[in-house]
Amino acid sequence: MFCFKGQRVVAVMLVLVLFAALLSGCRQQDMGGAQVLADEKEKLSTIRVAKQFGLVYAPLMVAEKIDFFSKYGLEVEWLTLGSGGAVREAMAANELDVAFMGIPPYLIGWDKGLPAKIAAGYVVIPVSLVTYDSNIKTLEDFKPEHKIAVPSPGSVQHILLSMALKKQLGDPNVLDDNLVALPHPDGAQAMLAKKDVVAHFTTPPYLFEELDQPGYRVVVDGFDAFGQDFNFNVGLVTEVYHDNNPQGYGAFVQGLNEAMNWVNEHKEETAELLAPEFKIEKEKLLKYLTAEGVNYTTAPYGLMGFAEFMKEAGYISKVPESLSDIAWENILGQVGKREGGPCTLEKIQWSK
Amino acid sequence: MRDFLSKMAFILVIAILWELIRLTGGYPKLLFPGVSSIINALWIERWDIMSKTMFSLKIIGMGLVVAIGLAMFGTFISMSGKFFAEIVTDLMAIMHPLPGIAILPVAILWFGIGIKAILFVIVFSAVWPLINHFYTGFRSIPVNQLEVGRNLGLTGWELALKVMLPASFPHILSGLRTGWARAWQASVAAELVFGAAGGQGGLGWYLYKKRFMMETPGVFAGMLIIVLIGIAVEYLIFAVVEKRTVKKWKTIIN
Known part of the structure; x- marks a missing residue:
C-alpha cells in the first residue's frame, strides 16, 4: 500500500515537471516570435496565411501561383489547415497572421476575444x-x-x-x-x-x-x-501582425487587391491556371467563375449586419459598437463616416 | 472515506496548479480558460450536458451489449474447433489495429448519417479487444483446474460456470474494461469528427458545437464530464465487480 502511494506521488511530480517544461517551451516560442517580429521590421519579410480550397478561394490560389506579393517585398508562407475551426484556433494561438472566414464565424471569435480585425472584404457569392x-x-x-x-x-x-x-x-x-x-x-x-x-x-x-x-x-x-449583399468571407489580420508590421500588412492588402482584380480581368486564364487544382475541365470552371451573382471583390459588404441578429439569437454576447471594433483602418477609410446620416457605403454594411 | 478525501485533494491540487499556470503565464482566456469559467459553463449548460451524456451512455450501452454478444459468439465458435479459431484469430489480426474512427466513412456509406453509423463504429471498436481478451481468458484456464472440476463430477454448464468462468474472469474483466474504453472513445471521436446528429447527439457533438462556437470553457466542461464518467465507471462498476469476483476468489493477487 505504501509503495502504491509513493508511486502516485512520483507520478504527480512527473506530470507537474512535464507540464512546466511544456509551458516554458511555449514561453520560449513566444519570445522567439517577438524576436522574429523585431527582425521583420527591418527587412519586411514574411506573413503566414491559411491556404484554403474552393471556388471562393480562386483569387488566393491565383495569388499564390502568380505571386502578387513579392514585388511589394512580402513573402507569403502558405499554411494548410484542416477546417474553418482549426483556422480560427490557429489564429487565436498566433500561429497564423492572416485567415479568411465567414462574417458569422469571425463575430463568434471576436465575441470571445479573438485578437484580429477585418483587413479586406472577400468575395460576394450566392449562398x-x-x-x-x-x-x-x-x-x-x-x-x-x-x-x-x-x-x-x-x-x-x-x-x-x-x-x-x-x-x-x-x-x-x-x-x-x-x-x-x-x-x-x-x-x-x-x-x-x-x-x-x-x-x-x-x-x-x-x-x-x-x-x-x-x-x-x-x-x-x-x-x-x-436583405442585401454581404461578403461571403472576410480577410482577417491579427492585431500582433497589424501593429508590429505595417509594411507587411499594407503589402498583403495591396497584393490581395491585385489578385482579385486579375481574376476579374482574366477569367479564362484563371480557369486554365486552376482547372488542374480543382481537377475539373477548364470550361466547367470558367462557367462557375462567370456564373451570375459571383463577384470577386475586396470591398466590404454587410460587415455589421449579422451582429445584431446573432446577439438576439444568442450566438454572441455583444454587438460591435462601431465598424472600428471589427475592421482595420483601410476598411474604415473606404466606408467613411458621413456627417448627418450614413452614406451609401455605410448603409450597405447592415442587413435589411 | 480516506480514499475519497485523497482523491478530492488531488483534484484540488490540479485546479490550483491550473489557475497558477494560467495567471502567471498571462495566456489569453480563449486558449486557457479559468477553472471558475469552466465550472460556470458546466452549471449553465447542466441540462444540455446531462441529456447529451444520457444519449452517449445510451448508445455506448447498446453498442457494448451488441459487441459483447458478438464477442461471446466469436469466442465460443473459436473454442469449438481449430478451423473457426484460425478464422477468428486472423480476423482479429486484421481488424484489431484498425482504429474505429477509420471505419466511419464506410459506416456512413452503409448506414447513412445518424445513430446507426455511430453505433456501428462503437461495436466495431469494442468487439475486437473483447474477443481478444475472452479468447485468451478461456484458453489460459489451467488444465489441472478443469480436471479437478471433472473429477468432482462437474460437466457442461456447471463446469463452465463454476470452473471456467472464475478461472478466466480476470481476462474477461480486462476485456470489458478495454471494450468500454474503446466504445467511449469511438462514440466521442465519431461525433467530434462528423457531428453526425442534429437534435440527437452525445458528448462528442457537444464538444463539436462548443468548438465551433469558440466556447473554450464549454469544451473543457465537456472534457471534464467525459473524464468524470470514466472515473465513475471505473470506481463504481469495475472496481466493485473486481472486488466481488476475482479478488474474492483470489484468482489475482491483491
Whole structure:
C-alpha cells in the first residue's frame, strides 16, 4: 500500500515537471516570435496565411501561383489547415497572421476575444438552401424528419438559415434539431444521392452542381435572408501582425487587391491556371467563375449586419459598437463616416 | 472515506496548479480558460450536458451489449474447433489495429448519417479487444483446474460456470474494461469528427458545437464530464465487480 502511494506521488511530480517544461517551451516560442517580429521590421519579410480550397478561394490560389506579393517585398508562407475551426484556433494561438472566414464565424471569435480585425472584404457569392423534395416549397414545410445539411454550427449558412427562419416563421431556432453538420462535398454527395438529407445550405460550385440536377430548387436565397449583399468571407489580420508590421500588412492588402482584380480581368486564364487544382475541365470552371451573382471583390459588404441578429439569437454576447471594433483602418477609410446620416457605403454594411 | 478525501485533494491540487499556470503565464482566456469559467459553463449548460451524456451512455450501452454478444459468439465458435479459431484469430489480426474512427466513412456509406453509423463504429471498436481478451481468458484456464472440476463430477454448464468462468474472469474483466474504453472513445471521436446528429447527439457533438462556437470553457466542461464518467465507471462498476469476483476468489493477487 505504501509503495502504491509513493508511486502516485512520483507520478504527480512527473506530470507537474512535464507540464512546466511544456509551458516554458511555449514561453520560449513566444519570445522567439517577438524576436522574429523585431527582425521583420527591418527587412519586411514574411506573413503566414491559411491556404484554403474552393471556388471562393480562386483569387488566393491565383495569388499564390502568380505571386502578387513579392514585388511589394512580402513573402507569403502558405499554411494548410484542416477546417474553418482549426483556422480560427490557429489564429487565436498566433500561429497564423492572416485567415479568411465567414462574417458569422469571425463575430463568434471576436465575441470571445479573438485578437484580429477585418483587413479586406472577400468575395460576394450566392449562398442558398437547396432541396429536391417537391413537397418542400417554403421553410414551413420542413417536418422533424427532414434533415438539413450545413457546413458547421455557427457558419454563415447556419446563420442565414436562422435569419430566414426568423423572418418567415418568427423563431430562428425552430429547425435546430433538423440540422446536420456536413462539409460541403459530403453534403453535396448526400444531396445528389438523395440520401439522409433533403436540403443543403451551400455555396458554389456545390450550389451550381445541385441546381443543375432536374427537380433541385432554391428554398431560401441567402441575399434575401440577409436583405442585401454581404461578403461571403472576410480577410482577417491579427492585431500582433497589424501593429508590429505595417509594411507587411499594407503589402498583403495591396497584393490581395491585385489578385482579385486579375481574376476579374482574366477569367479564362484563371480557369486554365486552376482547372488542374480543382481537377475539373477548364470550361466547367470558367462557367462557375462567370456564373451570375459571383463577384470577386475586396470591398466590404454587410460587415455589421449579422451582429445584431446573432446577439438576439444568442450566438454572441455583444454587438460591435462601431465598424472600428471589427475592421482595420483601410476598411474604415473606404466606408467613411458621413456627417448627418450614413452614406451609401455605410448603409450597405447592415442587413435589411 | 480516506480514499475519497485523497482523491478530492488531488483534484484540488490540479485546479490550483491550473489557475497558477494560467495567471502567471498571462495566456489569453480563449486558449486557457479559468477553472471558475469552466465550472460556470458546466452549471449553465447542466441540462444540455446531462441529456447529451444520457444519449452517449445510451448508445455506448447498446453498442457494448451488441459487441459483447458478438464477442461471446466469436469466442465460443473459436473454442469449438481449430478451423473457426484460425478464422477468428486472423480476423482479429486484421481488424484489431484498425482504429474505429477509420471505419466511419464506410459506416456512413452503409448506414447513412445518424445513430446507426455511430453505433456501428462503437461495436466495431469494442468487439475486437473483447474477443481478444475472452479468447485468451478461456484458453489460459489451467488444465489441472478443469480436471479437478471433472473429477468432482462437474460437466457442461456447471463446469463452465463454476470452473471456467472464475478461472478466466480476470481476462474477461480486462476485456470489458478495454471494450468500454474503446466504445467511449469511438462514440466521442465519431461525433467530434462528423457531428453526425442534429437534435440527437452525445458528448462528442457537444464538444463539436462548443468548438465551433469558440466556447473554450464549454469544451473543457465537456472534457471534464467525459473524464468524470470514466472515473465513475471505473470506481463504481469495475472496481466493485473486481472486488466481488476475482479478488474474492483470489484468482489475482491483491
